[in-house]
Amino acid sequence: MKRTIMISDIHGCIDQLNQMLHLIKYNSIDDQLFLLGDYVDRGPNSKAVV
Template identity: 90%
Template sequence: MKRTIMISDIHGCIDQLNQMLHLIQFNSIDDQLILLGDYVDRGPNIKAVVDKVIELVTEHHAIALRGNHDQ
């Protein structure tokens, strides 16, 4: 059975995002990842988060929604 994984409010925290994906053992073959927005604003590494979101969408078929901080 395929898991549906939802993550929101990353806010530029690339280390925490990578740790979370590692801890849950994200696998794009077995999982559907849905990113619920708020990738930017406040955090220490916004560019790395945006790059990771793009990678997850283009290479791992994640769905990325836009949050209010991403407007």
């Protein structure tokens, strides 16, 4: 059964996003990931998030 994972307000924080995905054991084959907006702005690495 696929999990539905929704994440918003990343704001350029790619390291924290990757840590969160690792913590929840995200699997691109078994999980469905929705990124809900605010990918860039304020954070240290907006380009890597995009």
